[in-house]
Amino acid sequence: xxSHDLSSPPAPGQSICRSCWxxxxxxLWMGLFFLAPLALVFAISFASRGTYGGIVxxxxxxxxLDLWHPLYGKILGxxxxxxxxxxxxxxxxxxxxxxxxxxxxxRWQPVLLLLVMLPFWTNFLVRTYAWMIVLRQDGLxxxxxxxxxxxxxxxxxxxxxxxxxxxxxxxxxxxxxxxxYVAVERLDPLLVxxxxxxxxxxxxIFTRVVVPLTMPGIVGGCVLVFIPSIGSFITPDLLxxxxxxxxxxLIQHEYLVVRDWPLGSAVSFVLMAIVMAAVALYYRHxxxxxxxxxxx
Amino acid sequence: xxxxxAVTAVDRVSCQVRRGEFFSILGPSGAGKTSVLRMLxxxxxxxxxxxxxxxxxxLGVPPNRRPVNLVxxxxxxxxxxxxxxxxxxxxxMRRVSAALIAEQVRQALTMVKLLGxxxxxxxxxxxxxxxxxxxxxALVNKPAVVLLDEPLAxxxxxxxQAMQVELKxxxxxxxxxxxxVTHHQEEAMMMSDRIAVMHQGRLWQVGxxxxxxxxxxxxxxxxxxxxxxxxxxxxxxxxGEDRLFQPTQAEQHPxxxxxxxxxxxxxxxxxxxxxxxxxxxxxxxxxxxxxxYGRIEKVLFTGSETKYLVRxxxxxxxxxxxxxxxxxxxxxxxxxxxxxxxxxxxRLFFE
Numbered sequence: 028x029x030s031h032d033l034s035s036p037p038a039p040g041q042s043i044c045r046s047c048w049x050x051x052x053x054x055l056w057m058g059l060f061f062l063a064p065l066a067l068v069f070a071i072s073f074a075s076r077g078t079y080g081g082i083v084x085x086x087x088x089x090x091x092l093d094l095w096h097p098l099y100g101k102i103l104g105x106x107x108x109x110x111x112x113x114x115x116x117x118x119x120x121x122x123x124x125x126x127x128x129x130x131x132x133x134r135w136q137p138v139l140l141l142l143v144m145l146p147f148w149t150n151f152l153v154r155t156y157a158w159m160i161v162l163r164q165d166g167l168x169x170x171x172x173x174x175x176x177x178x179x180x181x182x183x184x185x186x187x188x189x190x191x192x193x194x195x196x197x198x199x200x201x202x203x204x205x206x207x208y209v210a211v212e213r214l215d216p217l218l219v220x221x222x223x224x225x226x227x228x229x230x231x232i233f234t235r236v237v238v239p240l241t242m243p244g245i246v247g248g249c250v251l252v253f254i255p256s257i258g259s260f261i262t263p264d265l266l267x268x269x270x271x272x273x274x275x276x277l278i279q280h281e282y283l284v285v286r287d288w289p290l291g292s293a294v295s296f297v298l299m300a301i302v303m304a305a306v307a308l309y310y311r312h313x314x315x316x317x318x319x320x321x322x323x
Numbered sequence: 324x325x326x327x328x329a330v331t332a333v334d335r336v337s338c339q340v341r342r343g344e345f346f347s348i349l350g351p352s353g354a355g356k357t358s359v360l361r362m363l364x365x366x367x368x369x370x371x372x373x374x375x376x377x378x379x380x381x382l383g384v385p386p387n388r389r390p391v392n393l394v395x396x397x398x399x400x401x402x403x404x405x406x407x408x409x410x411x412x413x414x415x416m417r418r419v420s421a422a423l424i425a426e427q428v429r430q431a432l433t434m435v436k437l438l439g440x441x442x443x444x445x446x447x448x449x450x451x452x453x454x455x456x457x458x459x460x461a462l463v464n465k466p467a468v469v470l471l472d473e474p475l476a477x478x479x480x481x482x483x484q485a486m487q488v489e490l491k492x493x494x495x496x497x498x499x500x501x502x503x504v505t506h507h508q509e510e511a512m513m514m515s516d517r518i519a520v521m522h523q524g525r526l527w528q529v530g531x532x533x534x535x536x537x538x539x540x541x542x543x544x545x546x547x548x549x550x551x552x553x554x555x556x557x558x559x560x561x562x563g564e565d566r567l568f569q570p571t572q573a574e575q576h577p578x579x580x581x582x583x584x585x586x587x588x589x590x591x592x593x594x595x596x597x598x599x600x601x602x603x604x605x606x607x608x609x610x611x612x613x614x615x616y617g618r619i620e621k622v623l624f625t626g627s628e629t630k631y632l633v634r635x636x637x638x639x640x641x642x643x644x645x646x647x648x649x650x651x652x653x654x655x656x657x658x659x660x661x662x663x664x665x666x667x668x669x670r671l672f673f674e
Binding site for chain 2: 215217218220221222223224225226227228231235236239240
């Protein structure tokens with residue numbers, strides 16, 4: 028920008044101070060209602076449980092050590108597995124959809140995107156109840172499968188891991204589609220033609236041109252699906268039953284049923300650590316792939 | 324033939340490109356040139372007709388199985404790949420061994436003078452360098468035909484002229500068969516062995532640059548390939564082997580024209596002359612050349628050349644040119660002048 032080169036740039040202190048004032052309400056809000064409670068939960072995670080469920084303020088790492096118990100490990104592993112599977116399925120379903128939307132006529136794109144986002148207009152809880160009606164023994168899906176003669180006896184779908192993953196994919200697919208749409212929309216169609224002209228098969232075009240160039244969208248979509256999936260609790264609670272417990276259910280269970288707030292807090296922080304590690308991993312990968320193209 | 328909905332974009336285009344030839348399809352935007360190129364590349368299929376490369380029909384053959392490579396107007400370099408990887412892409416897709424790829428990419432980059440820039444990313448290159456990468460990426464595959472889509476349109480004037488010469492010499496050196504699409508007539512004439520003039524989806528004329536420039540088949544081709552100084556009139560009686568031409572403008576006297584056709588007297592026609600064929604004189608010249616009377620309206624100094632706009636009728640301005648450093652160029656705006664030319668240089672077009 029020529030104006031930057033000619034006029035002296037604004038003194039850094041000045042400009043930071045000005046934006047500081049503008050950010051103050053937001054920062055205050057975040058500090059009071061996000062950081063402070065978080066700090067409190069962190070503190071509680073090192074306290075111990077009273078006999079009747081209260082908090083006894085003596086420092087202990089016992090809550091974290093308790094989490095090494097195989098039962099918790101199983102729930103943790105299950106959560107990671109469900110969230111990873113959900114992310115993978117969302118990608119497989121979402122990519123063609125995003126590609127189709129981004130390559131459809133410009134006047135149709137807003138309509139199609141609206142359709143993708145349409146489910147958000149209804150309460151998530153209500154939609155999950157709707158899935159219970161679809162998936163239960165005498166539900167819509169089994170009725171359809173029986174009527175078509177695909178199965179002889181109704182499938183046991185509700186209260187299984189399958190139901191949880193179906194629910195999670197349903198709930199978070201739009202989070203995958205939107206960033207992918209943005210990435211594909213930015214992808215120059217001529218590059219696809221260029222690869223095609225240079226003897227690339229359709230698969231090679233996808234893996235060598237489309238995927239690398241839409242990587243920011245892929246990473247964004249995966250992060251946006253993985254994070255809420257691993258922490259979700261309504262879906263496994265309503266569709267999964269006791270066998271498909273996830274971390275979210277464990278936290279809820281510790282807080283509200285067992286009334287062991289310190290343990291629940293420790294689980295919350297483990298979940299946060301996992302999510303942050305996953306995000307860090309994704310972004311490091313993204314920085315590596317997108318790096319060369321970004322720098323000029 | 325290729326239709327886009329109700330519009331026929333390319334209509335009965337039929338021509339043959341010779342091996343090792345630089346063949347240009349020249350036409351204004353919307354002429355259907357790009358459609359022809361996309362059909363050659365395989366991105367589109369003709370609705371009727373056939374397309375042969377080395378005697379093989381290309382109908383239904385997808386782009387990745389055709390022995391042609393396209394140099395895109397916007398280059399379409401892969402932004403996430405280095406110069407080397409960009410050029411190597413086609414070879415890699417055809418599973419050429421790594422050693423051979425390295426060797427051939429090196430050759431191609433030598434040819435386009437980009438050796439030493441293998442590790443750069445496309446965004447780090449200048450426009451001219453990107454153009455060379457795009458060219459190398461196509462010719463490294465040794466395709467039967469290199470397709471060029473307005474190859475130099477994105478470059479600035481100076482670079483463009485340098486690249487025209489270079490592109491032509493690379494083509495000759497490597498013995499490439501090139502089909503180039505352009506709307507830039509000078510570029511087409513400089514680089515091509517043959518030019519096909521395309522307009523409204525049809526080929527109007529195919530020939531060497533000199534042929535289409537000097538003997539255009541109709542007024543459109545004449546106008547598109549350069550300045551066409553025109554005068555409307557009617558054919559008169561014979562004068563020896565030639566005919567008399569009566570300009571429609573009342574103030575101009577009749578003059579002789581040479582035409583092979585045996586049109587009847589009274590038939591209306593349009594005379595066309597290239598600026599470089601017209602001579603200007605302050606005095607009435609003592610030749611038997613065809614002659615017009617005019618008045619200089621504008622003098623345009625362009626450097627090595629000076630252009631004169633001469634009014635030869637109420638609504639007719641002719642353009643003439645003179646080398647700037649000649650002592651004869653003492654014409655000024657407002658001067659009355661005589662324009663004359665050799666009988667053989669004028670072209671006559673009938674409607």
